[in-house]
Amino acid sequence: MSFFANYLNIALIAIALVSGVLLAWPTITRRGHGLSAADATQLINRRNAVVLDVRTAEQYGQGHLPQARNYPFEELTAKASQISKNKGTPLLLVCQNGQRARKAEQVLTDAGYAEVYSLQGGLEAWQTAGMPVVK
Structure with a gap:
């Protein structure tokens, strides 16, 4: 639990999640084939x-x-x-x-x-x- 108590780790996790969503965005929003x-x-x-x-x-x-x-x-x-x-x-x-x-x-x-x-x-x-x- 001490891992999540460190704000730096939480910030890094948030950055990784946002980066993943931004990388996947073109594929998610692509219309048609x-x-x-x-x-x-x-x-x-x-x-x-x-x-x-x-x-x-x-x-x-x-x-x-x-x-x-x-x-x-x-x-x-x-x-x-x-x-x-x-x-x-x-x-x-x-x-x-x-x-x-x-x-x-x-x-x-x-x-x-x-x-x-x-x-x-x-x-x-x-x-x-x-x-x-x-x-």
């Missing part, structure tokens, strides 16, 4: 994820991920049932910078898909990482 380019590649290769590009058809035509299907965000709600027969299949959503894909995540989750991920930073991050783009 954003993946880096490397993690997205693993999801595609190991789990046969379906890649959906939620940009416009014009943007899609300028360059997209290999094997990506184009489902513009504006049409996603209407076409959600056509994406995959198995709603347990992982879906990877891609847009230009990641914002539209995060919105699309919610649409597809509400449609019943179990595993929906978005590419953090979108196509821009994919290209920055040196990953292939198909035109």
